Amino acid sequence: MRRILLDADTGIDDSIALLYALKSKNIHLEGITTCFGNSGAAQSADNCLRLIKLAGCSYEIPVVAGAECSLEGVYASAPAHIHGDNGIGNVVLPESGQKPLEEDAADFIIRRAKELEGELILVTTGRLTNLAKALAKDPHLPRRVKRLVVMGGALDVFGNVSPFAEANIAGDAKAADQVFRAGFPMTLVGLDVTMKTFITRQNLEDLEKYCKEENRPIVEYMKQALSFYFEFHRKSMGLVEASVVHDPLAMLIAEDATLGEYRMIYAGVEYQAPAYEGMIVKEDTIPQDGRQEAIAACIRVDSHKAVRRLFSVF
Numbered sequence: 138m139r140r141i142l143l144d145a146d147t148g149i150d151d152s153i154a155l156l157y158a159l160k161s162k163n164i165h166l167e168g169i170t171t172c173f174g175n176s177g178a179a180q181s182a183d184n185c186l187r188l189i190k191l192a193g194c195s196y197e198i199p200v201v202a203g204a205e206c207s208l209e210g211v212y213a214s215a216p217a218h219i220h221g222d223n224g225i226g227n228v229v230l231p232e233s234g235q236k237p238l239e240e241d242a243a244d245f246i247i248r249r250a251k252e253l254e255g256e257l258i259l260v261t262t263g264r265l266t267n268l269a270k271a272l273a274k275d276p277h278l279p280r281r282v283k284r285l286v287v288m289g290g291a292l293d294v295f296g297n298v299s300p301f302a303e304a305n306i307a308g309d310a311k312a313a314d315q316v317f318r319a320g321f322p323m324t325l326v327g328l329d330v331t332m333k334t335f336i337t338r339q340n341l342e343d344l345e346k347y348c349k350e351e352n353r354p355i356v357e358y359m360k361q362a363l364s365f366y367f368e369f370h371r372k373s374m375g376l377v378e379a380s381v382v383h384d385p386l387a388m389l390i391a392e393d394a395t396l397g398e399y400r401m402i403y404a405g406v407e408y409q410a411p412a413y414e415g416m417i418v419k420e421d422t423i424p425q426d427g428r429q430e431a432i433a434a435c436i437r438v439d440s441h442k443a444v445r446r447l448f449s450v451f
């Protein structure tokens with residue numbers, strides 16, 4: 138059983154990653170923290186609560202709203218053309234009776250890591266701001282968790298917010314740099330693999346036919362939200378009734394690392410030169426700053442297996 142804390146900027150693809158985690162028998166969600174990005178952190182938390190309700194989850198998952206801006210106090214407005222005005226493709230899900238926990242997100246991450254005594258896997262599908270804040274409060278955090286899986290970055294491919302940078306990393310490059318250099322046992326799931334993995338309208342039509350009856354409302358939600366997302370991919374990439382798969386791939390890899398192949402790297406993130414902000418900077422030699430772990434950067438993935446598995450839980 139993977140015991141996962143998700144940090145997300147919920148987001149259409151974040152929402153699919155969350156629904157997968159809620160439905161996979163191999164995952165127990167230990168909590169969710171949210172961050173600004175695809176929507177505000179408070180909106181993201183509300184989205185998560187509604188999605189938990191939609192999934193009819195049998196156990197309570199604490200949700201904590203986190204950073205509303207970067208470490209430097211910057212908040213770039215949410216990309217409504219990608220994720221809609223509410224982050225989940227303008228789909229209005231029924232409200233949840235559960236309220237977000239009134240706890241600082243960084244404190245919550247540290248507390249859950251301690252409580253789970255080395256068993257916690259952190260999965261981030263947004264900016265790394267909450268995690269950087271947690272690190273500042275507890276520099277031992279990297280040794281308290283089993284693994285950190287980050288959706289973000291572009292190594293050997295172009296970025297999606299600049300030629301060099303991916304949105305989650307560029308959105309708070311300073312926070313990302315701190316996390317990359319902290320010595321977490323870390324897996325990076327970036328555009329190198331997420332841009333080569335696709336979900337299509339056909340997948341959704343198949344799902345409609347074969348899903349479990351109890352999951353029909355989830356499938357209906359995915360159809361609506363993904364229609365919005367497909368439209369963005371049509372306009373921006375020329376994809377027809379399809380999208381790439383960012384955040385769900387990170388969740389799938391957190392559950393089963395054998396889906397991917399990895400290159401071990403030591404790296405930081407450029408955060409000072411504006412033109413290169415968010416660029417991952419690889420280091421050629423083992424750093425002498427006492428870092429324990431190299432980062433496992435995912436360079437190939439079994440996309441067919443990943444997508445099959447993604448939809449198999451519904």
Ligand code: BDR
Nearest residue numbers: 148150151262304305383
């Ligand atoms: C990442 O940016 C966000 O829009 C997505 O949710 C994903 O986490 C992809 O660059």
Ligand code: CA
Nearest residue numbers: 148151262263
């Ligand atoms: Ca995201």
